Every structure is written in structure tokens, then in C-alpha cells.
Amino acid sequence: MDDPVYAPAVELVHVSKTKPVLLGDSVTQLQVIVDVSFSVPKGEILALVGPSGSGKSTLLRMMNRLEDPSSGQISLFGTDISSLDVRELRRRVGMVFQTPALIAGTVADNVSYGPRLRGEDCDPGECLDLVQLERDLLHRPATALSVGQQQRMCIARALANRPEVLLLDEPTSALDRTAANTVLDLVCRLNREMGLTVIMVTHLMEHARAVGTRTMLLVRGAKVEEGPANAFFASPATEVGRRFLQGELSNER
């Protein structure tokens, strides 16, 4: 398993997370992730689906250590991520959020942010090419872009770090249909052409179906089922999976 050639890009082993959550006026310890294990081979797109509040985002945020698990282990190409330098880990595992989070300045400032931190050179124009944004946008303030363009800029910004894995946290939910489809196509193309491993959280089944080669269903913090996307959407293996696809599990905790 330690051989980086054969080790999966991302692997979770018995990962659980309990965190303090504010309910009303008191703090309660809530187990938001319950003993989750799975692995994502290099070059795959995993769609992480589940009702809102099921822990999908928390799971994703633990993969680049914006949060840490309470127990269990997460590995990147066979190496425990807690043993890696956290900044290098985050360079290798890029992340794009639900709403485009802009860093002050121009599009170029945003795109070259990561490499500049490490004193490396970066051609922001090249990164914009990857996400099919016009190079004329480079010197515009990031706030002048449409939300769809901003989200693509955020992907370009993550790509400037030359990541091995890309985490997408509901990347389309702030976008209209056209912009969302552009982003989904883009993700598929990056995966196909660059061999980028992608893990995408979404609550929209059509989006999961559009990109995912594999699908994993998370309900109340626990893994319910996982498998090839085709099989999952055609006939889920579990009763919970079937009810979820019929929309009976929406928005429960």
C-alpha cells in the first residue's frame, strides 16, 4: 500500500468525526461522520451525494485538513495526510467552494495566489486557458466577473497549484443552469485530459450522474453505498439508496 504507484489517490479508513454543534442555545457533541471507509483510485471522479446536512462537506474538508477527523486515517497516495506538511498537502489537494471565494485584487492576482505564496512563477493566462476563460479578463478585478466566470476562475486558481486531487464542494449550486453545465463539462475534461482525480460533493443527482464515474451515498454521516455511477442510478443496492433517489430523504439530518 505504501507504493505510490498502486496506492489510491485518496483513501479513508474508519474515519469518524464528532464536533461541537450549536443547537438552539446550547452546544451539543454531534457525531457528523460515522466510521466511513472508501478509496478513490487515481484518475477517477467520485460524486459524493446525500441529503443536505449528511456530512458531505465535512468529509471533503477533512481531505485537505480544513478540519481533522476525531479518529481514523486519511491517506494521499498511501501517505497519512497528518504526517504531511499541511501547506504542501493543500497544494496537492485543491479545493473549490460552493460560492466563489474571491481574494482581493484582479483575476491574475487570484489565479497566481498559490504559486506566489511559494515564490514560484506562474502563467495565469495559461491557467485561464484551462478553464476556457478569455485572457483579457486577467487584469479585471475578480468582482467584475459573472458568478459562473468567478467559479471557473476559482478552478483555475486551484489548478495553478498543479494539484493531484481536486475537491469540489457543491461547485454548481450558486450557478444558473448554463453556467453549471459549463463547470461540469470543464470538470470532466480536466479529468480526462489531465488525469486529475476529482471528488465532487453535490446534492443534485443530475450533476452527480453527469460527471461521476463512481458514486457514494452518505446519509447521517454514514456511508450507505458506493459503486459505479451507472449501477447506483439504475438500481441502488440498498433500500435507503432507493428512497434517496426517489427524493424521500431530502434535508434530513
Next chain:
Amino acid sequence: MNASAYIHISLIDLLIALLFVGVTALISYWQHLGLERDIAIGTVRAFVQLLTVGFVLQRLFDASRWYWVVLALAIMTTVAGYNAVRRQAGAKQGLFAMTTASIATGGAITLILVIGVVLRVRPWYQPQYVIPIAGMVIGNSMNGAALVVNRFHSELTLRRSEIEASLALGAPAREAAAGALRESLRAAMMPTVNSMMTVGLVQLPGMMTGQIISGASPLDAVRYQVVVMLMIAAATAVTAMTAAFGALRVFFTPAQQLSPRLELGRHWDAYTAEAKR
């Protein structure tokens, strides 16, 4: 300075001054402000606190021992550190030690320079100089530390998504929070800078007023005031800077993550107390 030149206030004079409280209370009653109780408590507290301090200071001045002076400075710093945290809206845990240390740092550096280099007080611990000057330095440092902590907390809450995006790109906390740090430092230093702009035009500073009443020439008092203003600016800047780096440690984890205390707000204290048990 001519010590006998100014008018002493007798106890009877003090009682006459209570008439002012009567006016204040009357306005509150008349306008239904509901402040009569607070005015009464405030008056009694002001009397008791100031008389106690006057008594303690008198003993301190009479004894004139370096260790009593140092003890007084330590108490002033600790109370200031506590007060700087008391005004913080969110969780307070871990902040008290930090603000106290920042105030001590900013205070010590400026106090040593003023006492040792500018005024050249001999012996250095003469309470007549050390205590009032330290009072001004520590008081202003306290406000600086409080402003940094408060502003940093609200900036982090406000800029959360931008900060997490930077962290996710591999930025260290200090870089991801650079904007928030800058705003906090500005907020802490603005009052001092503003008061340097308007000093003498709008109001005469308390110390200068005191010196003039007790018989010092205005020109002499003004020199003291200039030293004091510059000293306060430096103390505030050093304290704010130290507090900002302290706040960075409190609000971010060693793994460059935003601390969960931001989400839990004031509930964080109860939560950590619970977790320890």
C-alpha cells in the same frame, strides 16, 4: 512646581460637589431615563474607588520602594488585560493571558524608554513619575488590545470564506488573515492617531490640565504632554502588534485551520470547560 499654589478640596467641598449628582439624577427622573439607580451606584463607586486608590497611592508614595512599585504595575497590567477581554463579544478562553502579555510588552518597552531615557527619573522607581505615566501607558494599551481582539474576531467571521479559500490554496494563517490583521491594527491605532491630530484644539488632555492646576507653567506641561502622546502612540502600536500575533494563535490551530471557537461564539467557553471535565 509650587506645591502650595493650588486650592485644596476639603471634605465639605466634596459633599457640595454632590449637588452635581443631584442635577444628573433630576434630569434622569424628569426625562424617564431610568438611570437614577445607576447614577447612585456610580457615585458611590466613584467615591469609594477613588478614595481607596488615593489612600493606596499615598502609602506607595510614602514608602517609595521599588518592589511596591513593581507590584502596583503588575496589578495594573493584569486588571487591564482582564478588561481588554471583558469587552470581547465571543469566547474569552485563552485571550486573558494573551492580552495581559501584550499590554505588558507594549507597556514595558515604552515605560523603560520614557523613564530611563527621556525623563531620566532617578531613582527609576519614583512613584510620583512611574505610577501616573504607567497608568496612561497601560490604559491606552488596554484599549489597543481590546480593539485588536474585537476587530480581529469580527473580521474573521466576515471574511471567513476568503480566508478558507486562501488556506485551501496553501497559505499560512498569517497570510490568509493578512487583511483581517491589517484592519485590526488600524482599528487599534486610529484613536491614538486621531487624538494626536486634535490634541489642544478640542480638549486639553487630563494630565496637562492637572499639571497646570497644580501650578506648573503651561509651557512645561505642554512638553510633558508631547512626550506622553508619543509614548502612548508607541505603546498602543507595540501592544496592538503583539496582540494581533497572539490573536492569530488563538483563532487558528497549529494546522492552519480556523478554530471552531469562531462558529460557537460565546458558547465556546462553556464547551471547553465541559470538555476538560
